[in-house]
Amino acid sequence: MENLAYEIVETSRAIRRDFDKRAAALGVNRAQWRVLAKLRRQDGLRQIELADALDVEPITIGRMIDRLAEAGLVERRADATDRRAWRIFLTPEAxxxxxxxxxxxxxxxxxxFAGMDEGELDALRDLLARVRDNLDKRGEGAARRAS
Known part of the structure; x- marks a missing residue:
């Protein structure tokens, strides 16, 4: 099992490194892309919701949003229901x-994924989803035991 976990981690690292190299030409890093991609799917998230969704600290997401706003790619708008909160929106330039x-x-x-057929990709997707589900269930059980 140790070797399998290593392979998963190293594959994830290789994907991140490769994407970073490819995206650098556009002047955007992976962290910024994650923010933009999330907002493309769910525009107008509160800053804290965005931090939770991307599993980063609120201060970190604040800095990322600052940089993206300086680049003209996102804008902060006051939350109509909470004066203390900001909602983040993609700009037309994004x-x-x-x-x-x-x-x-x-x-x-x-x-x-070159050289893999659709059946192999479906099987890989299903297996990885099962691993995540197992860990999510275990995490939920651990949280219940801790309370």
Whole structure:
């Protein structure tokens, strides 16, 4: 099992490194891409929701949003229901950047999974989802035992 866990971690690291190299040409790093991609799917998230969704600290997401706002890719808007909160939105200028990054990611994944047929990819997807589900269930059980 140790070797399998190592292979999963190293594969994840290789994917991240490869994406970083490809995205660097667009002037966006992986962390920024994650913010843009999340907002593409769920525009208008509160800053704290975005931090939770990306599993980063609120101070970290604040800095990332600052940089993206300086680049004109996102904007903060006051939350209508909570004066202390900000909602984050993609700007119109973000659309072409997000589209280019999506193409970069699509090419990277096509290269990464070259030579695998659809059945193999479905099986891999299912197995990885099962691993995540097992860990999520274990985490929920541990949280209940701790309380």
């Amino acid at each position: 659309a072409p950047v997000v589209a280019k990054l999506r193409r970069v990611a699509d090419r990277m994944f096509a290269d990464a």
